[in-house]
Amino acid sequence: MVKHIQFFDTTLRDGEQTIGVNFSVEQKVQIAKQLETWGVDCIEACFPVASKEDFDAVSAVANAVKNTCVTGLARARKGDIDACVKATGQAAHKQVHVFIATSPVHRESKLHMTKDQVIEAIKDCVSYAHKFFKIVEFSPEDATRTEPDFLCEAINAAIDSGASVINIADTVGYTNPVEFGQLFDYMQKHIPAFNDVTFSVHCHDDLGMAVANSLAAIEHGATRIEGTINGIGERAGNAALEEVAAAIYVRKDYYDAVDNINMKETKKTSDMISNFAKMPVPHNKAVVGANAFAHESGIHQDGMLKNPNTYEILTPESVGAQKTTLPLGKLSGSHAVMAKLNRMGYKVDRDDMKVIFPVFKDWADHTDIVSESDLKEIMKRSKKVSA
Numbered sequence: 154m155v156k157h158i159q160f161f162d163t164t165l166r167d168g169e170q171t172i173g174v175n176f177s178v179e180q181k182v183q184i185a186k187q188l189e190t191w192g193v194d195c196i197e198a199c200f201p202v203a204s205k206e207d208f209d210a211v212s213a214v215a216n217a218v219k220n221t222c223v224t225g226l227a228r229a230r231k232g233d234i235d236a237c238v239k240a241t242g243q244a245a246h247k248q249v250h251v252f253i254a255t256s257p258v259h260r261e262s263k264l265h266m267t268k269d270q271v272i273e274a275i276k277d278c279v280s281y282a283h284k285f286f287k288i289v290e291f292s293p294e295d296a297t298r299t300e301p302d303f304l305c306e307a308i309n310a311a312i313d314s315g316a317s318v319i320n321i322a323d324t325v326g327y328t329n330p331v332e333f334g335q336l337f338d339y340m341q342k343h344i345p346a347f348n349d350v351t352f353s354v355h356c357h358d359d360l361g362m363a364v365a366n367s368l369a370a371i372e373h374g375a376t377r378i379e380g381t382i383n384g385i386g387e388r389a390g391n392a393a394l395e396e397v398a399a400a401i402y403v404r405k406d407y408y409d410a411v412d413n414i415n416m417k418e419t420k421k422t423s424d425m426i427s428n429f430a431k432m433p434v435p436h437n438k439a440v441v442g443a444n445a446f447a448h449e450s451g452i453h454q455d456g457m458l459k460n461p462n463t464y465e466i467l468t469p470e471s472v473g474a475q476k477t478t479l480p481l482g483k484l485s486g487s488h489a490v491m492a493k494l495n496r497m498g499y500k501v502d503r504d505d506m507k508v509i510f511p512v513f514k515d516w517a518d519h520t521d522i523v524s525e526s527d528l529k530e531i532m533k534r535s536k537k538v539s540a
């Protein structure tokens with residue numbers, strides 16, 4: 154059966170935990186509207202109890218979006234939940250996101266709580282939150298370093314207390330795709346209501362596996378993915394949602410999943426986050442990087458000119474990016490140089506290239522990218538060579 158995958162965007166909350174990133178309330182509203190256009194199902198607008206600015210941001214986003222669910226984040230404390238109730242008051246669709254750490258290191262060193270105390274806190278806060286919100290999302294923080302039997306005990310307590318979304322947080326990016334799949338298989342066996350609630354994942358990228366872990370979870374029963382645009386977030390960041398969306402889109406055959414994402418809005422969404430966060434997107438970044446649709450080597454350029462399917466599994470148009478480029482450099486082949494010269498208005502054929510191409514190669518050896526004005530000069534020099 155085709156799975157429906159929900160996208161939960163935390164760019165405005167976990168994304169803002171990136172060092173040096175501080176979105177204004179106005180920017181948050183603009184981002185939230187763009188996320189709605191992109192098609193996310195839920196926006197985590199901030200942590201309302203943290204400051205007046207955070208509270209205002211959640212209320213402003215709650216007022217601004219119409220079809221997308223809005224959530225605030227709350228620790229397992231009634232005051233945090235009360236702040237979420239007030240801040241999301243005007244939202245057309247809302248939920249709350251309550252979390253508490255469950256792993257031994259967090260229980261013992263950070264919370265100073267026993268397992269029983271953690272279970273009591275979950276019961277107390279989830280049932281309290283459920284009085285105000287139909288949808289209560291519960292996250293066991295550092296779930297992937299929690300004893301699996303205790304993790305299931307915590308999740309069962311949350312579900313019995315009214316949680317309908319369970320978000321498995323790989324808080325420190327510790328797991329890997331195979332192990333994460335096995336954890337899901339274990340939870341399917343030990344959580345009787347597994348199929349009655351939504352299982353979500355929140356993966357960090359400390360070992361560069363956040364997207365792969367999120368996709369593995371989809372194969373093992375998760376139907377909601379949390380992440381951020383461009384993968385921004387605490388430390389090494391979160392799963393890049395545009396990469397998860399592209400994987401589901403390109404590999405429909407494999408994941409057998411659909412979602413509400415409007416892929417053509419992807420580049421625009423990424424550019425907005427990059428500008429507001431003042432974080433340039435690396436050129437080689439998957440899906441939205443400047444080089445994602447640029448081909449440099451002669452063999453690749455030749456393939457692209459013959460059939461774009463040879464080296465592109467995703468078209469730039471499908472993600473709203475500028476069209477494919479074949480920048481000319483020292484590795485480019487004669488086919489690509491000839492095609493470019495003909496596009497510039499020169500009428501050159503394979504015989505002409507026997508003279509032009511060595512001049513091009515000589516030039517390209519001393520520069521990074523051969524520009525149009527370089528090509529004009531190359532044509533002048535080639536004429537002298539052939540004369």
Ligand code: KIV
Nearest residue numbers: 252292294295322324
């Ligand atoms: O990384 C994390 O564990 C979180 C939780 C609040 C879900 O951000």
Ligand code: ZN
Nearest residue numbers: 167324355387
């Ligand atoms: Zn996080």
